[in-house]
Amino acid sequence: MNTKQKELLQKTLDRIIDYIENLEDDKGVIKYKTPAELNEKFNLNSKIENDYNAINDDIKNYLTYSVRTGNKQFFNQLYAGFNFPAFLAEIIAVLTNTSMYTYEVAPVATLMELELIEKMCSFTGFLNGEGTFVTGGSNSNYMAMLCARNKKTENAKMDGLYSCKKLTAFVSEQSHYSFDKAANLIGIGVNNVIKVKSDVQGKIIPEELEKEIKQSIKRNENPFFMAATTGTTLLGAYDPIPEMHEIAKKYNLWLHADGSWGGSVILSKKHKHLLSGLNLADSFAWNPHKLMNIPLIASALLFKEKGTMWKNFSSHNTDYIFHDYDNADFDLGPKSMQCGKRVDSFKLWLSWKFYGNRGYEKRINKLFELADYFEKKVAENPKLELLAPRQSLNVCFRYKPSKSNININSFNLKLRNNVMQEGKSLINYGFLNKNVAIRFVIANPEVNKPDIDILLNNILNEAKKIDI
Numbered sequence: 192m193n194t195k196q197k198e199l200l201q202k203t204l205d206r207i208i209d210y211i212e213n214l215e216d217d218k219g220v221i222k223y224k225t226p227a228e229l230n231e232k233f234n235l236n237s238k239i240e241n242d243y244n245a246i247n248d249d250i251k252n253y254l255t256y257s258v259r260t261g262n263k264q265f266f267n268q269l270y271a272g273f274n275f276p277a278f279l280a281e282i283i284a285v286l287t288n289t290s291m292y293t294y295e296v297a298p299v300a301t302l303m304e305l306e307l308i309e310k311m312c313s314f315t316g317f318l319n320g321e322g323t324f325v326t327g328g329s330n331s332n333y334m335a336m337l338c339a340r341n342k343k344t345e346n347a348k349m350d351g352l353y354s355c356k357k358l359t360a361f362v363s364e365q366s367h368y369s370f371d372k373a374a375n376l377i378g379i380g381v382n383n384v385i386k387v388k389s390d391v392q393g394k395i396i397p398e399e400l401e402k403e404i405k406q407s408i409k410r411n412e413n414p415f416f417m418a419a420t421t422g423t424t425l426l427g428a429y430d431p432i433p434e435m436h437e438i439a440k441k442y443n444l445w446l447h448a449d450g451s452w453g454g455s456v457i458l459s460k461k462h463k464h465l466l467s468g469l470n471l472a473d474s475f476a477w478n479p480h481k482l483m484n485i486p487l488i489a490s491a492l493l494f495k496e497k498g499t500m501w502k503n504f505s506s507h508n509t510d511y512i513f514h515d516y517d518n519a520d521f522d523l524g525p526k527s528m529q530c531g532k533r534v535d536s537f538k539l540w541l542s543w544k545f546y547g548n549r550g551y552e553k554r555i556n557k558l559f560e561l562a563d564y565f566e567k568k569v570a571e572n573p574k575l576e577l578l579a580p581r582q583s584l585n586v587c588f589r590y591k592p593s594k595s596n597i598n599i600n601s602f603n604l605k606l607r608n609n610v611m612q613e614g615k616s617l618i619n620y621g622f623l624n625k626n627v628a629i630r631f632v633i634a635n636p637e638v639n640k641p642d643i644d645i646l647l648n649n650i651l652n653e654a655k656k657i658d659i
């Protein structure tokens with residue numbers, strides 16, 4: 192490393208420390224700029240060859256104009272907060288840059304991933320389970336659906352679906368869009384993902400599920416997969432796994448649990464009842480990058496039955512990389528859908544080690560208390576309206592404008608947009624029965640009640656400006 196590089200590294204480290212120390216300053220969550228304004232600040236084609244000042248400028252601007260997801264007013268997404276041990280691990284993982292396909296090139300990270308998977312399986316109750324770190328919950332849902340397809344149509348892996356009956360999958364109408372993508376990827380077609388009605392809380396209605404499966408069979412289709420969402424994206428609803436398992440058993444369907452958002456609730460003795468029956472599922476998507484506050488990406492797909500990954504994901508003609516050697520059993524590549532694979536295990540490892548099971552349990556319990564606090568604040572404010580009863584960490588609501596002739600959806604869209612552009616708080620929205628629902632969601636365990644009061648004030652202040 193030359194002197195200039197050392198100077199820039201030191202400057203960058205100072206900048207990083209400054210960024211972390213000032214995450215809660217009065218700059219808010221985002222310094223909003225339009226794409227055109229931002230493009231003026233960043234120019235890939237300006238001459239930066241060997242120009243360390245140009246690197247320094249881009250780093251400075253990147254930090255200035257990026258959303259500060261570690262700020263306590265960031266409520267926009269299902270991830271939030273800043274996790275110090277995981278942050279350190281991520282830097283080290285990047286520094287040592289390797290790929291997780293063989294033990295040979297990733298010995299430490301491989302052992303960490305294996306141990307973490309074992310620990311995660313012990314929480315899910317998969318006593319003979321296995322799993323793999325993947326690129327996210329969407330990827331987990333896709334891989335689970337692929338395994339279900341291959342189980343139902345034995346030859347699909349090698350021969351495709353050419354001689355098969357139409358395969359149908361069943362998810363709730365509140366499930367994540369990644370199931371549609373998965374259906375596209377595994378070749379069954381998006382239209383064959385049947386969306387089952389959910390109740391007012393957003394949970395799938397088991398009777399409706401069975402009805403849909405029966406109708407599909409009547410149409411001479413081949414139902415093969417169902418997913419229980421354990422923590423839906425908009426409402427935070429938990430589908431009832433035991434009832435779904437009964438139906439899955441009766442009609443011979445794979446039961447996947449999508450815990451991408453709410454899976455980590457399994458770490459709380461108080462709230463894990465929401466996932467009761469999880470041990471009955473065939474697979475489980477668990478995203479530590481959401482409720483365990485690990486920097487993106489940290490995501491695991493777990494299977495109840497050992498051997499599932501090898502059966503479904505292995506390939507031939509890999510002897511250039513996967514050698515027959517003493518430690519071959521530790522190579523993760525043959526059981527993965529990826530070739531190159533990031534080290535995501537170290538950040539979860541360090542964070543879990545630092546906070547411990549008990550620490551995570553406390554954090555999750557606290558998040559539930561805060562969601563309860565927010566829900567009560569909304570319920571007691573005559574200008575606000577709850578749009579669904581809360582089951583976990585999501586609260587959907589809207590503002591009621593004073594004039595009755597105002598379109599309430601347009602009003603709430605404008606309100607949310609103004610809050611975003613003001614940049615003091617960031618909160619997202621979705622559509623619930625065609626109504627714009629502002630979605631409060633809490634994932635950052637550093638947040639306290641006063642931060643929630645600030646969020647509400649910021650929303651109400653913006654609303655007042657347009658409620659005229």
Ligand SMILES: Cc1ncc(COP(=O)(O)O)c(C=O)c1O
Binds near residue numbers: 327328330366369420
């Ligand atoms: C319920 C649910 N499933 C799947 C996903 C997708 O997860 P990822 O963003 O890790 O792909 C999400 C993302 O928010 C989700 O809420």
